[in-house]
Amino acid sequence: MTASTHQYQVFGRLGPLLVVLALLAMWEVTARHLQLDGFPTAAEALRQLPVILSDGQALAGIGDSLRRMACAFVLALLVAVPVGLCMGRSDALARLLNPLLSVIYPIPKAALMPMVMLWFGIGDLSKVLVIFLGVSLPLLFHSYYGARNMDVKLLWCAAAMGMGAPVRLFKVVLPAALPDVLLGCRVGLSMALIVMISSEMIARQSGAGDLLFNAMDMALYPDVYAMILILAALGYGLDGLFERLRRRLTHWADVRQDSHAGASS
């Protein structure tokens, strides 16, 4: 009994790794078999990983991307969360803004990039702005949802203690909605990665997306694949970090079914 549960646990930990290895093996076999220029083998792509990761310029590019993403994310937190919370607690504000947001939501944010570039150039500002837009909406909607569905009696209790409405927004509504806000952050994180890469594909100046497409232009296909692997690992790592942060911040909440908003990059 204990032996089999132990085996099960070992498999539970190694299982995902085995899946990755199996995929890599399939990739290797298929690529060797097909022998296409645009489809390097897994070994060729993996060999490029240390090359890219020891190249200072490439690292600086990836650093640029992450910096822009972080700026946009913080900006979105500062703007979208308060607006979402206010909307959740004010029907009038929700009625005012909801139609507008519903129109903006389905627009792929990278589609705004040409227009934003015309106004703000191809530099950091445009990219941060577009990532900010991409992150803001899921963040705003989840904050709105969390604030709207919180127990209003928590607010009443705080009001009876003499707490004014603006303070209540941060000391009661924010923590009460925090599980939802953080869920929005997680969705926003994967959105940020997606928009980050697409914005750099459109405005090729620096960053991970720029590296990827430069390699593409120069027909360095193993580098292209290696870059995709790096981006996947980046998404996976950020998501894992964020998940740990989320658990720490909301350990007090009842266990809930979270939608699996994994990092898709």
Place this chain on the structure above:
Amino acid sequence: MTGQSMISIQHLCKSFYTADRHTHMALDNIDLDIREGEFVSILGPSGCGKSTLLYMLGGFVPATSGTLVAQGKTITGPGPDRGPVFQEFALFPWKTVIGNVMYGLREQGVGRRDARERAMALLHKVNLADYADFYPKELSGGMRQRVAIARTLAYDPAILLMDEPFGALDAHTRTVLQNELLEIWERDRKTVVFVTHGVDEAVFLSDRVVVMTRSPGRIKTVIDIDLPRPRVRSELLVNRRYQDYVVHLEQLIEDVHLEACSA
């Protein structure tokens, strides 16, 4: 005990707009005076507006017309003179037990150390001192409601507004908390407005029971409960007068149901 007027409700009406834009009269012309230190229960079937009445006393919900006065001041919003306790506990889930009890004190500007000391003393009173660092989700319903009561007592409101506070608890826990509530009340004699639909609970706890009708909510009658205090359940259960009160109120409530059904 028969002190001056603590709460005065005059010609109070409350109506809602329903989904099909009709007005629904929830409370119709309520008049009620509650004296300082009095324990008053509001008894009625669900949907009679008794909780709405309590929310208006708390200042959480505005009245449609009429006046509400607490301690000589017209009620315009929530305030620390009126402390609510809800059926669903409404504890701050992100705060520990002690954090919840300290919350109101900190909000009133009491220093951290002082607030902690006073909160700890209250937790001793409700037998939860060992659970100070637990989070609400780790506690049973009865414990959560004890924390909620301690949290409200902490900032020392003159009036306790209790909205079916023991309605979500099992029968045994309910009787235990009723006894604890009476003990606390005997000690500091706060004015209590206690909403319930339990007849025996109302009789056991109260000085007066206000019986309400349904749609629209009106006061059907007010019954003085003339039973000795401190009250001990085992003695009351064999007390003839207690039994008469319970039977009489049960009949009134049944009448209310029948009237509502025939209306």
